[in-house]
Amino acid sequence: MRHRSAKKEAEYKLRRPFVKSMLEDFPICQACAVWARHDGHSVVRERQSVDVHELVRRSQGGSILDRDNCITVCRPCHFRINAEPALAVELGLAQWGMRSNPSVELRPE
Numbered sequence: 001m002r003h004r005s006a007k008k009e010a011e012y013k014l015r016r017p018f019v020k021s022m023l024e025d026f027p028i029c030q031a032c033a034v035w036a037r038h039d040g041h042s043v044v045r046e047r048q049s050v051d052v053h054e055l056v057r058r059s060q061g062g063s064i065l066d067r068d069n070c071i072t073v074c075r076p077c078h079f080r081i082n083a084e085p086a087l088a089v090e091l092g093l094a095q096w097g098m099r100s101n102p103s104v105e106l107r108p109e
Contacts (some may be wrong), residue, residue, distance in 0.1 A: 023049055
C-alpha cells in the first residue's frame with residue numbers, strides 16, 4: 001500500500017473531524033430524494049448518511065475539506081453516483097473537474 005505524503009496525512013487528520021461534523025449536520029442522505037425524483041418515485045426512502053461525497057473529485061481539483069464541495073450520502077447512493085457519473089453530474093450530485101470535463105476543450109495558448 002502506498003503511503004501518504006506528510007502534507008496529505010495532515011489534510012486527512014483534518015478530514016476526520018470534518019466528516020464527523022458533516023454527518024452530524026446532515027444525518028439524512030442528500031441524494032436519495034434526487035435519485036427518487038429521477039426514477040419517478042413519489043415516495044422517498046430517507047436513509048442515514050454514512051459517507052461524505054465530494055462533488056468535484058480530489059483527483060480533479062476538488063477539496064475534501066470544503067463544505068460547498070461535499071454532500072452526505074448513504075452507501076447505495078454513493079455507489080450509484082460513482083457508477084453513473086454523467087447522470088450524477090446532470091442531476092447535480094457531481095461536477096466535472098477541469099481535467100475530466102468532456103465539454104471543455106483545452107487550447108494551447
